Amino acid sequence: MSDAYQHYIDGEWRDSDGDSFTSENPATGETLGRFQRATDEEPDRAVSAAETAFEEWRSLSRIDRAEYLWDIYHELRDRHEELGRAVTRECGKEISEGKADVTEAWHMVEWAAGDARHPKGDVVPSEIPAKDAYMRRKPRGVTACITPWNFPVAIPFWHMAVTLVEGNTVVWKPAEQTPLCGQIIAEMFDDVGVPDGVFNLVQGFGDTGAAMVDDDRVRTVLFTGSAEVGHQIAEAVAGDPSKRAACEMGGKNAIVVTEEADLDIAVHAAVMSSFKTTGQRCVSSERLVVHTDVYDEFKQRFVEVAEEIAVGDPLETETFMGPLIEADHVDKVSSYNDLARTEGVNVLVDRTDLPDAEVPDGHEEGHWVGPFVYEADPAEPLRCTHEEVFGPHVALLEYDGDIERAIEIHNDTDYGLAGAVISEDYRQINHYRDHAEVGLAYGNLPCIGAEVQLPFGGVKKSGNGYPSAREVIEAVTDRTAWTLNNDEDIEMAQGLSADIKTRKD
Ligand code: ADP
Numbered sequence: 001m002s003d004a005y006q007h008y009i010d011g012e013w014r015d016s017d018g019d020s021f022t023s024e025n026p027a028t029g030e031t032l033g034r035f036q037r038a039t040d041e042e043p044d045r046a047v048s049a050a051e052t053a054f055e056e057w058r059s060l061s062r063i064d065r066a067e068y069l070w071d072i073y074h075e076l077r078d079r080h081e082e083l084g085r086a087v088t089r090e091c092g093k094e095i096s097e098g099k100a101d102v103t104e105a106w107h108m109v110e111w112a113a114g115d116a117r118h119p120k121g122d123v124v125p126s127e128i129p130a131k132d133a134y135m136r137r138k139p140r141g142v143t144a145c146i147t148p149w150n151f152p153v154a155i156p157f158w159h160m161a162v163t164l165v166e167g168n169t170v171v172w173k174p175a176e177q178t179p180l181c182g183q184i185i186a187e188m189f190d191d192v193g194v195p196d197g198v199f200n201l202v203q204g205f206g207d208t209g210a211a212m213v214d215d216d217r218v219r220t221v222l223f224t225g226s227a228e229v230g231h232q233i234a235e236a237v238a239g240d241p242s243k244r245a246a247c248e249m250g251g252k253n254a255i256v257v258t259e260e261a262d263l264d265i266a267v268h269a270a271v272m273s274s275f276k277t278t279g280q281r282c283v284s285s286e287r288l289v290v291h292t293d294v295y296d297e298f299k300q301r302f303v304e305v306a307e308e309i310a311v312g313d314p315l316e317t318e319t320f321m322g323p324l325i326e327a328d329h330v331d332k333v334s335s336y337n338d339l340a341r342t343e344g345v346n347v348l349v350d351r352t353d354l355p356d357a358e359v360p361d362g363h364e365e366g367h368w369v370g371p372f373v374y375e376a377d378p379a380e381p382l383r384c385t386h387e388e389v390f391g392p393h394v395a396l397l398e399y400d401g402d403i404e405r406a407i408e409i410h411n412d413t414d415y416g417l418a419g420a421v422i423s424e425d426y427r428q429i430n431h432y433r434d435h436a437e438v439g440l441a442y443g444n445l446p447c448i449g450a451e452v453q454l455p456f457g458g459v460k461k462s463g464n465g466y467p468s469a470r471e472v473i474e475a476v477t478d479r480t481a482w483t484l485n486n487d488e489d490i491e492m493a494q495g496l497s498a499d500i501k502t503r504k505d
Contacts, residue, residue, distance in 0.1 A: 004034040005179065007042050007203055008186040010049035011196030016042050018204075023180045026092040026323045027314055029365025035179040038204035043171065043211040046200035050142040050169035051217050053197030058139050058167035066116030066165050069109050071192035076106040076153075083153060083184055085315070090178045091149050092322040092367075093277055094314045104154035108452045111470065112161035121479075127494070130487035137477035139167030140244070141219040144212040145467075146233075148225040149325055150280050152178035156185060158456070158468040159222040163476045164198065168220070171200045171212055175225075177325055179203045213237065213245070220476050221245040222467035224282070227388070227415070234464055246465030246475035248457050250388045251417030253447050254287035254397075256406045256432060257298055258423040261291075265444050266422040267301045270394075272446035273420065275309055275371060278321045279392040280329075282462075283418035283440060283448045286393055287385060289378070289409045292400045299348070299375070299396055306349045306371040306394070313360045323367040324391060330367045333391035337372045340384035345395070349373035378409040386413055403428045404435075411437045416460035420447040439463060 004020040006013040018039040023032040057065065076083065080102050088098030122135040145159040152174065160170050174182030186201040202208055206229065213221050213236050223233050223245060230247035237245040255273055257266045273285035290298050314322030324330050337352045351370025359368055371392045376385050378397040385395045399405050410419060410432075420442040421432035429443045439458040440450065450456050456468040465475050485491075490498045 004036045005183050005203070006036055007038065007046070008190060008199075008201040009042065009046045010200065011190075014042070014045075021176065021179075023090055023178065025089050026325050027089075027363050027366040032090055033180045033183070035183070035203045038202050038208040040211060042202045042204070043208055043215065046171040046202050047142055047212065047215050047217050049197035049200055050171050053195060054139075054141050054169045057169055057195060057198050060167075062116040062120070062165060062167070065167060066113040068192055068194050069113040069161060069165060072188055073106050073109045073113060075188040075192065076102060076109065079184070079188075083181070086181055086184060087152055088314045088322070090180050091152055091325060092314050094319050094322050095317060097277060098314070101151055101154045104151070104450075104452065105157040108154065108157040108469065109161045111452050112165045115162075115470075116165050126483065128491045130485055130491065132484045132486065134482045136480050136482050137166065137473070138480055140476055140478055141168060142217055143168045143170050143220045143222060143476055144209075144215075144218045145170055145172040146209045146212065146221065146223045146225065147172070147174055149175035149177035150277060150282070152181035153185065155224050155468070156182075158452070159224070159472065160199070162470065162472045163222070166473060166477050168476050169198050171202060171218070173202050173204060173209050173212060176205045210236075216240070219243060222472065222475060223247045224249075224467055226250060227461050230464075244465075244475055246467040246472070248282070248463045248467050249417075249461065250282050250390065251415040251458060251462050252287060252386060252388050252413040253283055253285045253415070253418045253438070254289050254410045254413075255285050255420045255422065255447055256403075256410055257288065257290040257294060258403060258406065258421065258425060258428050259291040259293040260425040260428065261294060261422040262424055262444070263294060263298055263301065266294075266298055267305065269420060269422055269444070269446040270302055271305050271309070273448050274394045275306070275321050275392050276446075276448055278324055278369070279394075280325060280390050281448055283450070284390070285418075285420070285447050286389055287395050287397055289397045289399055289406050291406070292398055295396075295398045302396070303348050303373060306373045307351075309371060311351070311354060311358060311368065311370050313363060321370070321392065324369050325367065327367055329391070330369055333369050333372075333389055333393060336384055336387070336389040336391070336393055340372070340374055340376070340382075340393070340395075343376075343380075343382045343384055345374040345376040345382070345384065347372070347374045348396070378412070388415065403431045407432065407435045411435075414461040415458065417458035417462035418442075418447040420445055
């Protein structure tokens with residue numbers, strides 16, 4: 001299968017006997033590359049390589065391990081333009097988003113590699129003066145990283161940067177929609193000469209991810225993707241108490257606009273949150289919870305922008321929204337738009353089927369969908385206002401009363417990933433901060449826009465840990481208590497007698 005890109009296992013590019021699959025540009029339908037699809041053999045081989053490499057890798061100092069990451073950092077910076085364009089061509093994000101994806105990746109690498117020279121662990125007091133007590137961290141071993149298509153460069157590094165610096169080895173499976181970004185990243189690891197087996201790339205679909213999860217030699221699974229798959233993974237590892245899975249999943253995120261809000265900020269934040277990445281961020285907002293006093297004005301202004309927002313070629317800087325990722329996803333988003341209608345909502349903007357005139361020349365095969373905006377009664381248990389659509393599908397939900405009522409609507413979802421409050425009243429903002437059931441909360445900002453030095457993850461159905469950013473350390477290391485006696489006698493804590501008494505005493 002020589003015309004197809006290979007897997008990268010144990011420091012070598014390898015063929016497999018499986019079928020191949022292609023990566024397609026969602027804006028044009030153009031084929032970007034052909035890739036070998038893993039059989040059962042590749043995840044098995046990759047895990048073996050990662051297991052073998054582990055002992056040597058963990059025995060390097062954190063600082064030496066981080067040196068390899070610094071080389072990756074420079075590769076990411078040097079290849080920013082190329083990789084940013086690859087992101088946009090492969091997943092359809094507008095070009096500044098494509099480049100930001102790469103920037104976020106090097107920020108994560110910079111953070112992890114820089115952290116290598118910082119203290120790690122704790123010096124802990126002991127009851128016994130002659131004892132030195134510490135909390136130390138040990139790497140857990142082979143780590144499976146399973147990533148989605150929508151941040152095809154940033155998320156892999158959220159998973160892998162800290163994981164590698166801490167001394168674990170990695171088997172990574174990128175999303176089947178973005179194997180080309182996976183290929184370029186693997187080339188970087190190959191170019192910088194990371195020791196064989198420390199980083200492995202296996203290209204494939206869900207069955208390959210599942211095989212990695214089920215492999216007993218994999219000690220930790222880091223997963224970012226859908227709630228459905230995340231829950232399957234959490235269940236699959238639950239039978240083995242020594243195995244760990246940190247899963248970050250979707251959301252039905254909301255923005256609360258209070259009666260005190262600055263409506264310029266509110267509309268701006270809502271548009272960014274709902275339509276950036278064509279609504280395909282796990283933190284995208286599909287619900288806008290707006291106080292009745294400002295509802296009409298907010299609605300009019302938000303609708304005006306949604307009617308006019310520029311949908312088009314993501315490589316053009318004038319574009320705000322690119323295409324959806326694939327044809328099946330167009331079907332899914334369209335069917336939720338239909339469902340909303342069936343559920344009796346009041347549709348305000350419907351650009352589901354973009355007219356031909358709005359589709360840029362040469363992009364007729366793209367997966368185009370424009371904004372769909374409606375108003376619904378927050379008291380109704382509608383599916384369209386409770387289930388994640390993952391597209392530019394936005395509900396306006398009017399509320400009357402105080403911030404508690406807004407929070408009730410905001411929290412009326414099984415998910416708990418991201419949210420925002422727009423208000424000029426600090427008491428309302430603080431109330432939101434303390435009561436919003438989310439892992440990522442923002443005040444007077446969009447509910448998108450993570451930075452790597454903050455934790456990233458959700459609560460409720462949105463997450464069971466942190467496969468991302470700095471908190472990933474909790475998933476990929478075991479804490480150990482290490483206590484050293486500096487005396488010639490043994491003295492115990494809690495007044496426990498250390499005397500050995502025999503029958504002769
Ligand atoms: P999305 O809906 O964003 O595509 P998915 O959860 O379907 O999210 O996919 C995210 C990642 O999980 C992809 O790399 C995909 O191949 C992988 N995946 C899908 N199904 C499984 C599974 N059953 N076990 C492990 N990984 C899976």
